[in-house]
Amino acid sequence: ALKASPTKGALTFSTIPPNRLDNFVVPNGYDHSVVIRWGDPVVPGAPAFNLNRQTVHAQSKQFGYNNDFVAVLPLDKKGDRALLVVNHEYTNENLMFPGFTSLDALSVEQIRVAIAAHGLSVVELERVGDTGEWRLATKGALKYNRRITAHQTRFDVTGPAAGSAFLKTAADPRGKVVIGTLNNCAGGVTPWGTILSGEENFNQYFVGGDGVPEADKAKLARYGISTTARYPSDSRKWDRADERFDLTRHPNEANRFGWIVEVDPFDPEARPRKHTALGRFKHEGANVIVSRSGHVAAYMGDDERFDYLYKFVTDKKFQKGNSWQAREHNLTLLESGTLYVAKLDYTSASEIDGSGKLPSDGAFNGSGRWIPLVRGDKSFVPGMTAAEVLTFTRLAGDAVGATKMDRPEDVEPNLVNGKIYVALTNNTNRGTGSNPKADEANPRTANRHGHILELTEDRGDHTSETFTWSVPIVCGDPADPATYFAGYDKTKVSPISCPDNVAFDGAGNLWISTDGNALGTNDGLFATPVSGPERGHLKQFLTVPLGAETCGPFITTDNQSVFVAVQHPGEITGASIEAPASTWPDGDYAKPGVVVTWRLDGKPIGS
Numbered sequence: 001a002l003k004a005s006p007t008k009g010a011l012t013f014s015t016i017p018p019n020r021l022d023n024f025v026v027p028n029g030y031d032h033s034v035v036i037r038w039g040d041p042v043v044p045g046a047p048a049f050n051l052n053r054q055t056v057h058a059q060s061k062q063f064g065y066n067n068d069f070v071a072v073l074p075l076d077k078k079g080d081r082a083l084l085v086v087n088h089e090y091t092n093e094n095l096m097f098p099g100f101t102s103l104d105a106l107s108v109e110q111i112r113v114a115i116a117a118h119g120l121s122v123v124e125l126e127r128v129g130d131t132g133e134w135r136l137a138t139k140g141a142l143k144y145n146r147r148i149t150a151h152q153t154r155f156d157v158t159g160p161a162a163g164s165a166f167l168k169t170a171a172d173p174r175g176k177v178v179i180g181t182l183n184n185c186a187g188g189v190t191p192w193g194t195i196l197s198g199e200e201n202f203n204q205y206f207v208g209g210d211g212v213p214e215a216d217k218a219k220l221a222r223y224g225i226s227t228t229a230r231y232p233s234d235s236r237k238w239d240r241a242d243e244r245f246d247l248t249r250h251p252n253e254a255n256r257f258g259w260i261v262e263v264d265p266f267d268p269e270a271r272p273r274k275h276t277a278l279g280r281f282k283h284e285g286a287n288v289i290v291s292r293s294g295h296v297a298a299y300m301g302d303d304e305r306f307d308y309l310y311k312f313v314t315d316k317k318f319q320k321g322n323s324w325q326a327r328e329h330n331l332t333l334l335e336s337g338t339l340y341v342a343k344l345d346y347t348s349a350s351e352i353d354g355s356g357k358l359p360s361d362g363a364f365n366g367s368g369r370w371i372p373l374v375r376g377d378k379s380f381v382p383g384m385t386a387a388e389v390l391t392f393t394r395l396a397g398d399a400v401g402a403t404k405m406d407r408p409e410d411v412e413p414n415l416v417n418g419k420i421y422v423a424l425t426n427n428t429n430r431g432t433g434s435n436p437k438a439d440e441a442n443p444r445t446a447n448r449h450g451h452i453l454e455l456t457e458d459r460g461d462h463t464s465e466t467f468t469w470s471v472p473i474v475c476g477d478p479a480d481p482a483t484y485f486a487g488y489d490k491t492k493v494s495p496i497s498c499p500d501n502v503a504f505d506g507a508g509n510l511w512i513s514t515d516g517n518a519l520g521t522n523d524g525l526f527a528t529p530v531s532g533p534e535r536g537h538l539k540q541f542l543t544v545p546l547g548a549e550t551c552g553p554f555i556t557t558d559n560q561s562v563f564v565a566v567q568h569p570g571e572i573t574g575a576s577i578e579a580p581a582s583t584w585p586d587g588d589y590a591k592p593g594v595v596v597t598w599r600l601d602g603k604p605i606g607s
């Protein structure tokens with residue numbers, strides 16, 4: 001139950017204009033504070049951060065780098081204590097190590113620090129007074145505080161591909177326990193109190209793809225791992241610190257990343273799990289909803305140009321209630337079920353190009369089908385076993401003719417209206433050369449600014465194999481005729497570019513954060529109602545500092561606070577610690593950090 005019930009309809013906050021400030025900017029009547037930043041202690045007893053003497057020992061107990069997904073889970077009934085769970089997607093070594101010159105020049109210990117700065121953090125928070133502000137809890141045992149890293153934490157592998165030949169390595173001949181998680185991007189919270197996290201661009205950590213058996217090369221290449229160069233240009237050369245990142249020596253190690261990870265933050269002793277039943281791709285994240293029948297549906301995107309949209313439906317039903325039996329049961333839900341890929345049907349290769357045709361004309365919408373790929377051990381893809389479909393899911397999607405999308409990022413059900421919202425961040429290759437042309441679901445050639453897709457399951461049933469869809473928002477400068485805001489007056493909406501993560505408040509309003517604003521101003525967080533006369537009235541709520549991407553976002557269930565992760569502040573070509581492009585948040589050099597924003601009068605955020 002919500003403590004504060006937001007008013008429906010208009011979002012009344014004062015719109016933040018586009019800017020290039022090295023600040024975190026919120027509307028009048030709101031305030032913000034940094035909850036935690038890179039290097040802050042997480043595990044009790046963590047050493048104080050020392051920029052000039054970073055060690056793998058210290059970083060393994062401190063808040064990691066490049067916070068992305070954010071979840072805040074209540075710890076007590078009063079609502080004064082909560083757990084903050086955060087992903088650490090990747091590292092910017094040039095902004096982490098003084099005197100940085102090149103990745104090649106890093107010491108092995110520095111590489112190990114970077115490895116330890118990946119993963120997740122769990123920390124206890126306490127409310128400040130009776131406001132929407134939260135800070136790190138410092139009293140008590142802090143027994144939930146925990147670092148999950150890429151180099152120490154063991155993950156159990158579940159589901160039909162666990163133990164398959166594709167996952168076996170010299171260090172793990174059973175193919176059932178993986179060390180670490182990599183490139184954890186977005187995620188979701190489950191109704192049984194765990195968090196899901198997507199392993200995204202894991203390809204960049206592996207070298208030696210040129211030395212694997214010929215038969216494996218096509219599979220590696222489909223996941224972006226070079227099979228011609230030992231050290232591709234984007235290589236991080238982690239094999240210098242740990243030989244398992246060298247595929248020539250350990251050809252299956254890369255198959256052990258690219259999964260959806262489930263973490264139980266309420267059980268610090270519990271091993272996190274990688275769920276093979278949800279397939280392997282560049283997982284942005286996963287967000288679940290309990291269907292009317294009790295089966296749980298998880299919605300997922302594969303963030304690559306021309307890749308796919310997926311759904312997973314559990315075999316078992318969600319059990320309500322707080323008993324430990326119900327929780328034990330629900331913790332197994334994602335271990336068995338059916339994995340689907342989306343095929344979006346449309347009648348024309350329409351393009352939103354300023355020629356006058358708009359989604360309101362009945363274009364840019366259609367029906368669609370969830371094509372089953374695998375159910376348990378049964379593969380529906382000719383020539384592929386279930387374990388192959390799950391481990392090389394992109395190839396399965398290719399085989400069944402799934403719809404090639406413009407980089408599906410966050411895919412999240414709106415718990416108020418039951419519809420699914422998909423952030424398609426951009427795809428500048430759409431319609432260029434021999435690439436797929438614009439279509440109604442991806443309606444812009446050389447799509448620089450991205451769009452939002454709204455998906456409605458038939459009969460409102462999240463286990464349905466058919467759906468309808470439309471494109472409510474085509475991003476960009478509203479003055480550009482090739483943009484669309486659900487038909488709302490474009491003189492009143494904020495410019496938006498490159499939608500990435502989405503969230504919903506208690507009224508069901510859609511909140512969208514951006515990554516890589518192609519309009520040249522800072523990234524930020526936006527909100528729009530999705531129904532009624534205000535549908536499409538998109539307004540910018542906050543902006544993040546120079547060079548940063550806006551991640552999270554997370555609106556607390558009491559609607560009092562919005563958390564965002566400021567990821568890679570100062571990530572601008574040529575920047576370094578000595579010559580920072582951003583000095584946020586402390587005025588010296590840039591540090592990724594999580595920020596809470598709250599409303600001074602205590603009313604619901606945004607309303």
Ligand code: FEO
Nearest residue numbers: 185200284303409
């Ligand atoms: Fe890590 Fe797709 O953003």
Ligand code: CA
Nearest residue numbers: 185186409500
């Ligand atoms: Ca993202």
Ligand code: CA
Nearest residue numbers: 410501502503
């Ligand atoms: Ca989200």
Ligand code: CA
Nearest residue numbers: 409425500515
């Ligand atoms: Ca992104």
